[in-house]
Amino acid sequence: DQQVKQNSPSLSVQEGRISILNCDYTNSMFDYFLWYKKYPAEGPTFLISISSIKDKNEDGRFTVFLNKSAKHLSLHIVPSQPGDSAVYFCAATSGTYKYIFGTGTRLKVLA
């Protein structure tokens, strides 16, 4: 049973437009969520996180939205840049060290 799902394996967006990456979860005990970005042949790098006490967290061009009732979070990148092309993973935890990761969404930003 996959507790964290990223249903879109890939997404293409024009440079300068908004990228929206989605993530759904099933475990209502999850209370902390993270997004990681991964380039080929590199490990995932932390991008942004959100606690369940918030519904939005913003860091520069990156904003994460959390809808607890829908068990859904999304990552918005505005404006998208070619350097944002990577695989994005969402992860969730119930306040412990154990992250549950989604399968990732490959974002391609077209110049």
Next chain:
Amino acid sequence: GAGVSQSPSNKVTEKGKDVELRCDPISGHTALYWYRQSLGQGLEFLIYFQGNSAPDKSGLPSDRFSAERTGGSVSTLTIQRTQQEDSAVYLCASSDRTSGPDTQYFGPGTRLTVL
């Protein structure tokens, strides 16, 4: 500063052989994690170390898998009698976690191929 490093970056082995994968965490990080990413899958938690002890080994897929950490620093993941289904990218991460959720910093991974 130096990030998490892993060696080797690639390992090709024959079925039935043993392999050792190494992780050098960020200096001072007390927590260390091993994950596995199989083709088309998300990252799968394997084991967590706090210092030299492993309070959670629940993710290790079988008794062919073991890990140790010495001196609160370097960790080795050993896979005995490798099988083709062990082929994956093995990722190590570290953090300065003491309690609660943390930001884990990942190494580049070791791509293991079992023929």
